[in-house]
Amino acid sequence: MRLIGIDPGLRNTGWGIIEMQGSRLRHVANGTVRSDDKAALSNRLLQLQNGLLEVFDTWLPQEAAVEETFVNSNATTTLALGMARGIALLVPAQKGLDVVQYLPNKVKKAVVGAGHAQKEQVQMMVQRLLPGVEFASADAADALAVAICHAHLRASMATWESSPSTADKASAPLATGQTKKSQKDQPLTAAQRYKRALMVRS
Numbered sequence: 001m002r003l004i005g006i007d008p009g010l011r012n013t014g015w016g017i018i019e020m021q022g023s024r025l026r027h028v029a030n031g032t033v034r035s036d037d038k039a040a041l042s043n044r045l046l047q048l049q050n051g052l053l054e055v056f057d058t059w060l061p062q063e064a065a066v067e068e069t070f071v072n073s074n075a076t077t078t079l080a081l082g083m084a085r086g087i088a089l090l091v092p093a094q095k096g097l098d099v100v101q102y103l104p105n106k107v108k109k110a111v112v113g114a115g116h117a118q119k120e121q122v123q124m125m126v127q128r129l130l131p132g133v134e135f136a137s138a139d140a141a142d143a144l145a146v147a148i149c150h151a152h153l154r155a156s157m158a159t160w161e162s163s164p165s166t167a168d169k170a171s172a173p174l175a176t177g178q179t180k181k182s183q184k185d186q187p188l189t190a191a192q193r194y195k196r197a198l199m200v201r202s
Contacts, residue, residue, distance in 0.1 A: 003017065016146070027132070092104065
């Protein structure tokens with residue numbers, strides 16, 4: 001399974017691709033799509049889109065994950081980042097891929113084990129998980145961390161779904177005197193809770 005992680009930014013959008021074979025991860029490629037900060041905003045967004053489309057056409061990832069970042073101190077910066085994130089979500093959708101978004105703390109937790117880890121710690125762990133990797137940029141390193149996060153959580157979900165303890169018991173026969181609860185009242189399985197937590201907000 002080939003996964004791509006994307007770290008969106010209007011000036012620099014990092015991308016990183018890994019392959020997942022069972023529990024083993026292998027680095028495939030990483031890089032940065034850059035826009036011309038002297039160009040009009042519309043042209044900069046087009047540059048990001050074209051750059052990411054080229055990455056997808058070259059490396060053919062099968063699943064995509066995007067870092068869900070927030071900036072609150074500056075409204076202009078927040079708006080620009082939101083536009084870049086829109087491109088990062090649009091391109092894989094154009095290729096028919098499902099897209100999962102992860103908050104930065106979730107990425108750090110999955111890769112390092114601590115949600116408030118420093119960037120240097122994240123990069124060090126990415127290098128340990130992907131031996132021999134060379135980062136094209138700090139943004140590309142962040143994107144690889146997003147891809148690793150998705151790989152780890154994807155594997156966890158697959159384990160939960162295959163576990164008898166988390167199987168959906170809604171179709172099991174009812175005991176004598178037991179009434180069937182509505183679907184709304186049924187407790188969610190671990191896999192269902194995971195899927196709900198990862199749903200992209202519309």
